[in-house]
Amino acid sequence: MKRVYNPPSPYIPYNVEWVEEPPEVALTVYEEKVGSIVTKNESPDVPFRFGINPYRGCFHGCIYCYARPTHQYIDFGAGTDFERKLVVKMNAAERLREHFLKRSWKGETVVFSGVTDCYQPLEACYGITRQCLEVCLEFRNPVAIITKAALIQRDRDLLCELREKANARVFISIPFIDKQMARKVEPYAPSPEARLRTVAALAEVGIPVGVSLAPTIPGLNDSQIPQVLERAYEAGARRAFMTLLRLPAEVKEVFLSGIEEKFPTRSQKILHQIGELRGGKLNQSEFGNRMRGSGSRWEALEWLFDSTCKRLGMNVGEADQEEQTKTFRRPSRQMSLLEL
Numbered sequence: 001m002k003r004v005y006n007p008p009s010p011y012i013p014y015n016v017e018w019v020e021e022p023p024e025v026a027l028t029v030y031e032e033k034v035g036s037i038v039t040k041n042e043s044p045d046v047p048f049r050f051g052i053n054p055y056r057g058c059f060h061g062c063i064y065c066y067a068r069p070t071h072q073y074i075d076f077g078a079g080t081d082f083e084r085k086l087v088v089k090m091n092a093a094e095r096l097r098e099h100f101l102k103r104s105w106k107g108e109t110v111v112f113s114g115v116t117d118c119y120q121p122l123e124a125c126y127g128i129t130r131q132c133l134e135v136c137l138e139f140r141n142p143v144a145i146i147t148k149a150a151l152i153q154r155d156r157d158l159l160c161e162l163r164e165k166a167n168a169r170v171f172i173s174i175p176f177i178d179k180q181m182a183r184k185v186e187p188y189a190p191s192p193e194a195r196l197r198t199v200a201a202l203a204e205v206g207i208p209v210g211v212s213l214a215p216t217i218p219g220l221n222d223s224q225i226p227q228v229l230e231r232a233y234e235a236g237a238r239r240a241f242m243t244l245l246r247l248p249a250e251v252k253e254v255f256l257s258g259i260e261e262k263f264p265t266r267s268q269k270i271l272h273q274i275g276e277l278r279g280g281k282l283n284q285s286e287f288g289n290r291m292r293g294s295g296s297r298w299e300a301l302e303w304l305f306d307s308t309c310k311r312l313g314m315n316v317g318e319a320d321q322e323e324q325t326k327t328f329r330r331p332s333r334q335m336s337l338l339e340l
Contacts, residue, residue, distance in 0.1 A: 001030040001074070001087060027059070029122065030087045037095040037132075038110065043287055047241075048144065051114035052096065054128035056087035058116040060148060060189040063258035064215055066246040067115040078250035083188070086122060093131035100139045100330065107328020109142040109167070119149035133158050140327040142167035146212060148174075148189045150198045159207050166327040169208040172199050172237070175215060177227045184262035185220075192228075196235045203236025210239030210314075213305070217245045218273035218293075219266065220259075222301055226308045233312045240314050242305045243291040244298070245274065247283040273297070 039051050057071055061083035068078035076085050099105060112118040118129040133155060136143050143162060145152065152159075152170065162168035174195050176182035182192050190198075202209040211232035216222050229240055247255055259267045271282065277293030278284055292298065309315050 001032040003028065003030050026084055028085045030085065031090050032087055033091045034089045034095055036099070037089065037092045038099045039114070041114065043290070048109065048111045048114070050108055051111045052092070052118070052132055053113040053115045054089050054092045054118050054132060055113075055116050055120060055122060056089070057082050057085060059083055059086060059120045059122065060117060060186055062186045062189065063255050064185065064217065064245055064247075064251070066215075066248055066251055068251050068254060069249045070115055072250070079254055086120075088122060088126050089128060090126075092128050093135050096132050096135045097138075100135065100141060105328075107139070107141055107326075109144055110136065112143060112145045112147075114146075117147050117149055118145065119147045119151040121149075121151070123149075123151055124154075130155055130158065133162065137162050137165065138331055140166040140329055142327065144168075145170045146173060148172070148186070148195060150190050150194050153198060153201045156202065156205050156207065159202070160205055163207055169210070169239075170202055171210045171212045171239070171241070172196075172202075172232075173212040173214060174199075174228050174232060175213050175217075176221050177224045177231060178221075181221065185217075185258065196231055199232055199235040199237050208239070209237050210241070211237045213240065213242040215245035216242055216301065217270065218277055218297065218301070219270035220263070225301070225304050229305070229308045229312060229314065233314060238314055238316075240305075240309055242301075244277060244293045246290055247274075248285065248290075252282060277301075 037052055037054075039053070041049055041051060056074065057076070058065065058067070065082070068082045071078055071082045071085075074087065076082070112129060112132070123129050133143065135141075137158065143166070145159075145168075147170070159168045159170070172195050174192055176185065177192050179191050179193065182189070199209050199211065211228065213225060213228055216225070225242070232240065245255075256267075256271075259270055263270065274282055277295060277298045279294060284290055293301070
C-alpha cells in the first residue's frame with residue numbers, strides 16, 4: 001500500500017460541506033491496487049452472495065461495527081486504526097470490469113458494501129464507488145447499496161439509469177432516531193435527520209429505497225424501532241430489515257469501552273439484555289444465529305418490527321431475482337456503436 005501524505009482535496013471536483021460539525025480525527029489515507037474486488041458470501045446470515053467494498057476501514061467510527069476485525073488482515077488495529085487509517089482501492093472499477101467479463105459471471109446482484117460504507121467521506125474526492133456503479137451500468141448488472149451517508153445523493157442520476165436498465169435499490173442505515181444517542185454510538189456518521197432526508201431525496205426520483213435497523217441494541221435503541229420505521233416510511237422508504245447487534249472478537253472490547261464511557265448509568269442494563277437474547281452470551285458465532293437473537297424477548301422485538309411494518313405497508317412483495325439477472329449483458333463493439 002502507498003501512504004498518501006496529502007489526500008486529494010474534495011473541494012477540487014465538488015463543492016463539499018460537512019453535514020454536521022467537522023470531526024476532530026487524525027486521518028491517514030493509503031492507496032492500494034487490488035487483485036480482485038468482488039467477494040462471495042457463504043454465510044446464511046447475510047441475504048446476498050456477492051459484494052464490493054471500495055474502501056478498507058470506515059470514517060464513521062461506529063462503536064458497534066462488526067467489520068472492525070477485518071482491519072487486522074492488513075496489520076492495522078480494530079480500534080482507532082479502523083476509523084483513522086483508511087485504504088482506497090484505486091483500481092476497483094478496473095477489477096470489477098474484468099470480473100464481469102468472465103464467462104462464469106451470470107449477472108447476479110452485487111451489494112455495495114457488506115463491510116465498510118461505500119459512501120464514506122473519502123468517496124467525495126476519490127469517486128471509486130461511482131466508477132464501479134458506472135461499470136455496473138455498462139454491463140447492466142443489478143446493484144443494491146447499504147449506506148449511512150448523504151453523499152449517495154450525488155449519484156441519483158446514475159442510480160436512476162441503473163434502475164431503468166437493470167435494477168438498483170438502496171437501504172439507508174438508521175438504527176437510531178435519537179440524535180444525541182446516535183452521535184455517541186456513531187460519532188462521525190450523518191445524523192438520523194440527514195439520513196431521513198436522504199431517503200426522501202432518493203424516493204423522490206423513483207429509486208427504490210428502504211431502511212436498515214442494524215444493529216438493534218437491546219436496552220439502548222430497541223424502543224425506537226416503531227419511530228424509525230414510521231419516519232422512514234413518511235420519507236419514502238418501502239422496505240426494511242432488522243438485525244441484532246454482533247460483538248465478534250475485538251468489536252466487543254471497542255463496544256464495551258464505548259458504552260461504559262457514553263452510557264455509564266445504563267451500560268450494565270444493556271449488557272444484561274444482550275445476554276438475554278444470546279443465551280447468556282454477548283455474541284453468537286454460529287452460522288444462522290449471528291444476526292438474530294433467541295428467546296421471548298427477541299420474539300417480542302421481531303413482533304414489534306413485523307407488526308409495525310405490516311401496519312405501515314412496508315415489505316409488501318419481493319423483487320424477482322431471476323428477472324434481475326436477465327438484464328446483464330457483456331457489451332460488444334457492435335452493441336456500443338448501436339447505442340451511440
